[in-house]
Amino acid sequence: MSRVLVRKGLRHLGAALITLWLAVTMAFALGRLSGDPTSNILGPMATPEQRDALQAQLGLDQSLVVQYLDYLKGIVTLDFGTSLQFYQPNLDMILDRLPFTLQLVGAGMAIAVAIGVPLGVLAATREGTWWDRTASALALLGQSVPVFWLGMMLILLFAVRLGWLPAGQSGSWQHLVLPAVTMSLYPMAHVARLTRASMSEVLREPYIDSARARGLRVRSVVWRHGFGNASAPVLTIVVLQAGALLSGAVAVEYVYSWPGLGQLALQAIQFRDFPLVQAIVVFGAITFVVLNQLVDMLHVAIDPRLR
Amino acid sequence: MTEAIETGTAADLVRRPGLTPQDGLVLEIEDLVVQHRRERSRELFTAVDHVSLSIGPGESMGVVGESGSGKTTLAMAATALGAPGTGTIRLLGRDLRSLKRAELRALRPEVQVVFQDPHGSLDPRQSVRSGFKELRALQPRRTDWIDDEDLVGRVRLAPDLLDRYPHQLSGGQAQRVCIARALMMRPRLIVADEPTSGLDVSVQADVLELLREARRTTGASMLFISHDLAVVRSICQRVVVMYRGAVVEQGDAEQVFARPRHDYTRRLLAAMPGSRWRAGR
Amino acid sequence: MTQLDAKVPTIVATEHVARARRRRRTSVFWLALPLVAIAVLVVVLPMTGLLADPRQTDLDNTLAPPVFLDGGSWDNPLGTDKLGQDVLAQLVVGGRLTLFIGLVGALVAIGPGTLIGVLAGYCRGWVDLVVSRLIDAQLALPFILIALAVISSQGSSLPVLFLVLALTGWAACARVTRSVAMTLRERQFVLGLRAAGASEPRIVLRHVVPNLVGTIVALGTLQIGTAILVESALSFLGLGVVPPDISWGAMLASGQDVLSRAWWVATFPGLAITVVVLLVNLLGDALLTHHDPRKRRR
Numbered sequence: 001m002s003r004v005l006v007r008k009g010l011r012h013l014g015a016a017l018i019t020l021w022l023a024v025t026m027a028f029a030l031g032r033l034s035g036d037p038t039s040n041i042l043g044p045m046a047t048p049e050q051r052d053a054l055q056a057q058l059g060l061d062q063s064l065v066v067q068y069l070d071y072l073k074g075i076v077t078l079d080f081g082t083s084l085q086f087y088q089p090n091l092d093m094i095l096d097r098l099p100f101t102l103q104l105v106g107a108g109m110a111i112a113v114a115i116g117v118p119l120g121v122l123a124a125t126r127e128g129t130w131w132d133r134t135a136s137a138l139a140l141l142g143q144s145v146p147v148f149w150l151g152m153m154l155i156l157l158f159a160v161r162l163g164w165l166p167a168g169q170s171g172s173w174q175h176l177v178l179p180a181v182t183m184s185l186y187p188m189a190h191v192a193r194l195t196r197a198s199m200s201e202v203l204r205e206p207y208i209d210s211a212r213a214r215g216l217r218v219r220s221v222v223w224r225h226g227f228g229n230a231s232a233p234v235l236t237i238v239v240l241q242a243g244a245l246l247s248g249a250v251a252v253e254y255v256y257s258w259p260g261l262g263q264l265a266l267q268a269i270q271f272r273d274f275p276l277v278q279a280i281v282v283f284g285a286i287t288f289v290v291l292n293q294l295v296d297m298l299h300v301a302i303d304p305r306l307r
Numbered sequence: 308m309t310e311a312i313e314t315g316t317a318a319d320l321v322r323r324p325g326l327t328p329q330d331g332l333v334l335e336i337e338d339l340v341v342q343h344r345r346e347r348s349r350e351l352f353t354a355v356d357h358v359s360l361s362i363g364p365g366e367s368m369g370v371v372g373e374s375g376s377g378k379t380t381l382a383m384a385a386t387a388l389g390a391p392g393t394g395t396i397r398l399l400g401r402d403l404r405s406l407k408r409a410e411l412r413a414l415r416p417e418v419q420v421v422f423q424d425p426h427g428s429l430d431p432r433q434s435v436r437s438g439f440k441e442l443r444a445l446q447p448r449r450t451d452w453i454d455d456e457d458l459v460g461r462v463r464l465a466p467d468l469l470d471r472y473p474h475q476l477s478g479g480q481a482q483r484v485c486i487a488r489a490l491m492m493r494p495r496l497i498v499a500d501e502p503t504s505g506l507d508v509s510v511q512a513d514v515l516e517l518l519r520e521a522r523r524t525t526g527a528s529m530l531f532i533s534h535d536l537a538v539v540r541s542i543c544q545r546v547v548v549m550y551r552g553a554v555v556e557q558g559d560a561e562q563v564f565a566r567p568r569h570d571y572t573r574r575l576l577a578a579m580p581g582s583r584w585r586a587g588r
Numbered sequence: 589m590t591q592l593d594a595k596v597p598t599i600v601a602t603e604h605v606a607r608a609r610r611r612r613r614t615s616v617f618w619l620a621l622p623l624v625a626i627a628v629l630v631v632v633l634p635m636t637g638l639l640a641d642p643r644q645t646d647l648d649n650t651l652a653p654p655v656f657l658d659g660g661s662w663d664n665p666l667g668t669d670k671l672g673q674d675v676l677a678q679l680v681v682g683g684r685l686t687l688f689i690g691l692v693g694a695l696v697a698i699g700p701g702t703l704i705g706v707l708a709g710y711c712r713g714w715v716d717l718v719v720s721r722l723i724d725a726q727l728a729l730p731f732i733l734i735a736l737a738v739i740s741s742q743g744s745s746l747p748v749l750f751l752v753l754a755l756t757g758w759a760a761c762a763r764v765t766r767s768v769a770m771t772l773r774e775r776q777f778v779l780g781l782r783a784a785g786a787s788e789p790r791i792v793l794r795h796v797v798p799n800l801v802g803t804i805v806a807l808g809t810l811q812i813g814t815a816i817l818v819e820s821a822l823s824f825l826g827l828g829v830v831p832p833d834i835s836w837g838a839m840l841a842s843g844q845d846v847l848s849r850a851w852w853v854a855t856f857p858g859l860a861i862t863v864v865v866l867l868v869n870l871l872g873d874a875l876l877t878h879h880d881p882r883k884r885r886r
Binding site: 336383386388412413416418419420423424427428429430431432433441442445446481485488492 | 775779785798
């Protein structure tokens with residue numbers, strides 16, 4: 001059995017490396033779509049000399065193939081280049097800001113799971129009732145609201161009107177509450193919908209009836225047998241949603257002046273700090289490919305049917 | 308591989324490797340092996356295991372065996388619709404493997420297939436009439452087409468069914484439309500893959516009668532695949548018994564069923580429901 | 589399934605199918621109706637002259653409250669923003685651009701996505717292998733990373749926004765159309781047509797694609813919602829629609845600065861986005877369950 005697992009693991013690793021390479025190459029290609037980013041960085045007023053200097057600094061005067069190989073080499077040696085506006089290594093700045101974003105994503109995800117899963121189970125066990133319909137409606141609503149707008153509305157209510165919580169910046173746990181709640185909405189809706197779908201499918205399986213017939217209590221049937229078997233897709237979506245969550249994080253960090261990666265990315269774009277943007281994109285891409293592959297491997301470890 | 312046991316009178320039509328090809332054979336299969344890779348485990352398994360058989364003009368050959376014995380894989384390979392495998396397949400004397408893509412396409416109308424699931428065999432977005440029309444358009448130079456009304460009449464359907472869509476047809480009606488679609492191509496060989504097992508028992512007999520009549524009037528040969536021995540016996544002159552991909556017995560249908568030589572055939576016969584024999588229809 | 593269906597007398601089966609169809613058609617109708625009404629409204633209303641000029645600034649009348657609050661007037665039913673521009677007029681005119689971006693944004697994602705998905709699902713082999721890897725890589729990249737990469741090299745403009753929407757939207761669509769094309773490819777009517785001598789391009793164009801239309805329409809509808817949300821987020825960050833162009837996302841950006849003093853500037857466009865996206869998502873869900881050939885065999 002363990003040899004099968006090792007072989008599976010190796011195959012996953014191979015697939016992960018290919019996906020990683022593709023994602024990183026996509027990021028490179030997207031950054032070079034215009035051919036020459038310097039005109040966009042310097043604006044229309046730049047002299048040819050300035051442009052040449054910047055091109056030399058960024059290595060853009062070389063052929064695309066050389067640039068691409070340098071780029072890959074940088075990634076492998078964890079050299080993500082130097083920022084144009086801060087004159088610091090990009091990786092250092094990213095790692096400085098990362099904890100803030102992780103805090104936000106982690107707290108948001110925790111809330112999403114803590115509320116979304118029970119909501120989904122509730123809806124599945126009471127299929128077709130008022131509970132079910134309300135939960136489903138809430139979930140659909142959660143996927144239709146622009147998250148940052150929800151953030152603004154929460155600020156309006158809890159910070160401006162009621163004055164219970166701070167409207168922005170970081171520092172204490174109070175500062176984390178509103179942004180985390182805002183972040184949690186979209187994944188919560190997703191988790192709830194998926195839990196409901198996955199649960200109601202499992203609850204129709206004969207072994208649930210047979211567990212009931214053996215006299216097990218309904219609650220333990222639902223949680224042990226039902227949720228145990230329904231949890232794999234939920235786990236997937238939790239990790240995959242982290243990607244969507246990062247997308248949301250940029251706008252949410254902006255609304256709450258939260259000093260995370262998203263703010264850094266926005267600053268980088270506003271100052272046309274091309275190397276920093278590229279570093280953030282590549283860093284994010286690597287993180288997500290690795291996360292995805294971890295989920296896949298975790299699945300194999302949890303679910304005996306996939307072996 | 309199990310050596311096939313020859314039974315009965317039609318043995319002269321069976322092709323053995325090494326003999327010169329006989330003229331006029333409609334389908335000749337020599338030493339066909341088809342392997343599939345399983346979806347999950349990726350292991351190879353042999354669906355068709357060194358099968359040889361041949362069908363002469365106007366002849367009808369039954370293939371029986373339990374599900375999973377490789378009957379459908381054999382039929383799909385023989386009609387160049389599925390995995391080709393290794394070995395030789397000659398349709399109307401032409402080696403399928405040597406044909407160019409366009410030549411193969413030109414040859415295809417000579418062999419028509421009637422599938423098990425009549426609704427799955429019809430495009431849900433096409434009425435019966437426009438389906439016929441499209442088939443005619445595939446061979447624009449041909450002039451010997453039967454017209455729509457005549458065609459549905461031959462499969463005992465009312466002309467007003469022509470403007471219906473597949474979901475508005477019953478299973479039996481849809482299967483008749485499929486037979487009509489096969490007949491209009493005037494094929495030399497009709498491959499029927501469990502054509503009645505998706506149908507209501509009361510309609511099965513009608514559809515079988517239709518197939519029998521079609522063969523009589525067109526002179527087409529038939530490869531009839533079924534797990535139902537009684538059905539095969541009622542429609543086929545010769546029969547091939549398949550077990551786990553290999554042919555275990557072949558020969559004259561009456562002989563095989565009356566005096567089975569292989570254990571597996573005996574077991575199949577014993578498993579038939581009801582009386583030991585139904586009167587030959 | 590089919591075996592069971594075949595035993596149901598035809599008349600009953602047809603009756604049953606017809607009734608179910610009618611029911612689905614009504615729900616689709618009642619979801620599509622308000623959307624069409626909104627679209628007609630934002631297109632027609634500015635032509636009637638009933639609205640104020642959305643770009644007319646009035647520095648004596650900035651941040652005027654809506655009519656239902658103290659100090660509000662019918663001159664600016666939903667109040668004014670920090671430049672004294674009429675929020676209602678901006679909402680209507682901004683709706684034009686937002687809905688346009690939603691529609692075109694969905695089209696540019698669905699078009700290539702469908703093409704690639706059908707090709708991969710129908711041809712299988714190495715094409716499928718390459719496409720599947722590409723889809724995986726694409727789905728592993730959060731949309732914001734792609735948006736950042738493109739916008740940092742291209743700047744922000746409407747064509748760049750569409751490029752971002754195409755690059756981020758094609759994979760989800762390709763994944764679904766690929767799997768549907770794969771199931772269609774195994775259907776017996778495709779084999780039957782091949783046996784009749786039909787060429788592969790003919791089978792794909794005349795039989796596989798038409799059977800995919802329902803799925804594509806449903807996916808496209810859902811993609812409209814996504815495109816509107818992406819537009820609003822990017823415009824809000826100043827990376828999408830920027831003044832003097834007006835969209836709901838751009839309105840949110842201008843409302844952000846004055847949130848604590850004038851809630852109405854950001855609230856109304858946000859509500860508009862939510863309502864439209866909710867309707868679009870409901871409609872897309874209804875269409876998807878209606879058309880998925882895997883859920884409905886006959």
